[in-house]
Amino acid sequence: MTHDEATQHMEESLAEALALPQACAAHVEECAECAQRWDRLCAAERALEGVEGLSARALAEVDADVFSAVPQPRKPQAWWPRLVVAAPLLSAAGVLLWLSLPGNKSYQPRGAESAALPVGLRVMCLHGDAVLGETLTSTGEASVLHCGLEDVLAFAVTSQAGSPWRHVFVVGSQGQGEVRWYHPRPQDDARVPLPELPVTNHLLPSVRLAVNHQPGPAQVLAIFSEQPISAEAVAAALRGGRVEQSLPGPVLVQRAVVSIP
Amino acid sequence: MDLLTEDRRLLTAFRAGEHAALREVFQHYAPVVARSVRRGVIIARGTEMLRFRGLSEEMDVQRVVQDTFSRAFGDNARQRFDGVTPYAAYLCRVARNVMIKEAQQAQRTPQPTHSGELPELDSLGPSPEELAQTAELKTLVTHFVNGRPDDEQRVYQARFQRGDSQEAAAARLGVDRITVRRTESRLKAAFVRFLLRHQVISRQQAERQGGGPA
Numbered sequence: 291m292t293h294d295e296a297t298q299h300m301e302e303s304l305a306e307a308l309a310l311p312q313a314c315a316a317h318v319e320e321c322a323e324c325a326q327r328w329d330r331l332c333a334a335e336r337a338l339e340g341v342e343g344l345s346a347r348a349l350a351e352v353d354a355d356v357f358s359a360v361p362q363p364r365k366p367q368a369w370w371p372r373l374v375v376a377a378p379l380l381s382a383a384g385v386l387l388w389l390s391l392p393g394n395k396s397y398q399p400r401g402a403e404s405a406a407l408p409v410g411l412r413v414m415c416l417h418g419d420a421v422l423g424e425t426l427t428s429t430g431e432a433s434v435l436h437c438g439l440e441d442v443l444a445f446a447v448t449s450q451a452g453s454p455w456r457h458v459f460v461v462g463s464q465g466q467g468e469v470r471w472y473h474p475r476p477q478d479d480a481r482v483p484l485p486e487l488p489v490t491n492h493l494l495p496s497v498r499l500a501v502n503h504q505p506g507p508a509q510v511l512a513i514f515s516e517q518p519i520s521a522e523a524v525a526a527a528l529r530g531g532r533v534e535q536s537l538p539g540p541v542l543v544q545r546a547v548v549s550i551p
Numbered sequence: 552m553d554l555l556t557e558d559r560r561l562l563t564a565f566r567a568g569e570h571a572a573l574r575e576v577f578q579h580y581a582p583v584v585a586r587s588v589r590r591g592v593i594i595a596r597g598t599e600m601l602r603f604r605g606l607s608e609e610m611d612v613q614r615v616v617q618d619t620f621s622r623a624f625g626d627n628a629r630q631r632f633d634g635v636t637p638y639a640a641y642l643c644r645v646a647r648n649v650m651i652k653e654a655q656q657a658q659r660t661p662q663p664t665h666s667g668e669l670p671e672l673d674s675l676g677p678s679p680e681e682l683a684q685t686a687e688l689k690t691l692v693t694h695f696v697n698g699r700p701d702d703e704q705r706v707y708q709a710r711f712q713r714g715d716s717q718e719a720a721a722a723r724l725g726v727d728r729i730t731v732r733r734t735e736s737r738l739k740a741a742f743v744r745f746l747l748r749h750q751v752i753s754r755q756q757a758e759r760q761g762g763g764p765a
Contacts, residue, residue, distance in 0.1 A: 301747075305740035318610065325608060331743070332609040337688035338695075338742055339711045343585025344616065352613050353577060356620045357570075474559075 291317040296324045304331050307347040309354070408453035411460065411512035412491060413546050416442040427512040427544035434547045439505060443548065444496035445472065447512075449489050455514035455542060460494065462548075463528050464508040471521070472497055472510075505550050514542040553637035554579045562634050573624055576638070581616060583639050584646050588615045592647040603650055607681065615653070619646040695745045699738065706734040 291313055299314040310318065310328075318324045335345045344352065414424040415437035421444075425435040437443060447458055462470030473494050511528075513519065517539050527536035534543050555562055555576060564572035589612060591605035606612050622628060623645050632641065696707050709720035710731070717735070721728040 301743050305743050306736060307739065315610070325610070329607065329609050331746070333684070334688055334691075334742070334746055335739070337685065337692050338739070340714075341582065343582045343589060344612065348609070348613060349578075349581055349585075352581060352617050352620075353574070355613075355617045356577060356624065357574070 293321070293324060296321070297327065300324070300328050300331055304335055304347070307350075309347075309351045408450045409455050409458070409512075409514045409542065410448045411458070411510075411544060411546075412446040412448070413510055413548065414444040414446070415548070416444050416496065425546050427510065427546045429542070429544050432509070432545040432547045434507075434549050436549045436551070437499060439500050439503065439550050442496050442498050443472075443510075445494040446491040447489070447494060448491055454516060454540075457515050457518050459513040459515070459519055459524055460510070461513065461524055461528070462503075462508045462510050464503060464506060467529055467531075469525050469528055470502060470508060474521070499548075499550060503550055508548045508550060510546045510548055512544045512546075513537065514544070516540055553639055555632075555638040556634060556636070566629050566632070568626065568629060577620055577624075580639055580642050581620065584619055584642050585612060585616050587643045588612050588619075588646055588650065592643070592650065603647075603654065606650070611653075615646055615649050618649045622649070691746070691749070692742075695742055699741065703734055703738045703741075706731055707738060710735060 296314050296317045299311055300318075302308065303310050303314075309315075318328050332345065332348065335347065336342065339345050411427040412424055413427065413435055415422045415435055417438065417440075422437065422441065423435055425433045445460055449455065458473070460472040462472060464470055511533065513524065513533070515537070519537060519539075519541070523537055527533045530536045534541060555565060561572055561575065565576055589605040589607065592603045606615060619642060623632075623642055632638070696704060699707070705724055706720060709715045709723050710717070713720075715723060717728050717731045721731045724731070
């Protein structure tokens with residue numbers, strides 16, 4: 291490739307926002323004069339766009355190179371992770387429909403509590419797209435939700451204006467205190483920050499019960515905290531049985547029971 | 552705010568290697584990495600602080616940015632990311648390692664800073680010559696844009712001054728995205744002609760090669 295040809299390609303690339311043709315790029319790598327010309331053209335392009343690092347055209351070029359080299363994600367090897375991933379997809383439409391029904395638009399604690407709590411968790415039992423039942427976690431007597439082993443447990447969190455709680459940890463306990471991790475899961479970041487703005491029925495990913503639950507009651511705890519809590523601290527508190535007293539920092543613990551026949 | 556450590560859903564999708572999440576992360580952080588690569592880095596070797604000047608050649612910058620993300624987006628690297636350290640800082644460290652490796656391969660040695668004094672980050676910026684050229688280019692851009700038709704000026708302001716996406720610029724200007732794209736293309740083609748007409752490229756090249764303006 292001659293200098294003139296390379297120059298023409300460079301100017302066209304810039305004007306048309308295209309990557310340099312491969313042959314031209316190879317020439318620019320080898321030819322100091324053309325490399326200087328290309329550098330100047332690119333500097334002018336960045337000046338026009340008002341950016342310091344890379345122009346939009348250059349960014350698109352690197353993007354294409356990066357994503358042609360990034361390996362595809364590994365497919366899950368076991369059957370159950372697929373179910374866990376699929377559960378939110380299966381249930382999202384039904385949950386959203388359910389939450390949009392009159393009377394379900396806000397978090398209204400019931401039972402012994404007369405005043406609205408600043409935060410709360412709605413626990414729903416889903417079969418396909420249908421919501422079979424739902425309950426709210428409570429600081430008082432835990433209400434019971436009946437849910438089949440083949441069903442899906444969905445969660446929606448509500449946080450009202452002025453709430454001091456910034457994080458929520460949703461965890462279950464079954465049998466002899468065996469922990470069931472809902473949010474966060476052990477492989478995730480050990481915190482679920484609540485949205486900064488007030489939210490009503492903010493959906494969290496759902497869980498298929500058959501994956502790691504057995505028939506019998508499962509206690510569901512929604513632990514609201516000002517600071518993130520580690521999974522280790524939660525597991526230790528559950529083992530000790532005095533969750534509120536065992537966790538570091540101020541927390542608000544609400545409970546519900548899922549009864550699995 | 553650091554996007555990846557603040558957005559937990561994105562972090563989860565990123566760790567899972569979801570394509571859309573990786574792309575969002577790339578689009579957000581690539582300009583930051585490119586800026587860092589152009590500005591240069593400081594590394595500590597024992598008690599000595601060594602300085603790498605930033606890269607100025609376009610192809611070198613692109614290559615380092617590409618290598619940085621290719622490493623950082625690997626399965627193991629994604630899983631190892633702790634989700635707490637700001638991801639921009641993490642990427643800049645990866646970019647620094649790429650630059651060090653390239654320098655070692657090219658047998659280039661980083662320069663010690665003066666008397667062990669840790670320079671301010673701002674001092675890693677471009678050289679006075681590069682600053683002067685950048686200032687000149689900015690003046691030329693202003694001169695060029697002021698001479699363009701109104702529709703091109705409006706697209707320039709939306710896209711490059713406000714940083715709107717093509718979609719956002721189209722919505723703001725009340726036109727469709729294709730019109731924005733075509734106007735932008737026309738603007739850039741005109742800019743190249745403008746640079747050539749004013750002999751900016753060839754003159755600056757001559758200055759570089761000749762050691763300064765006549």
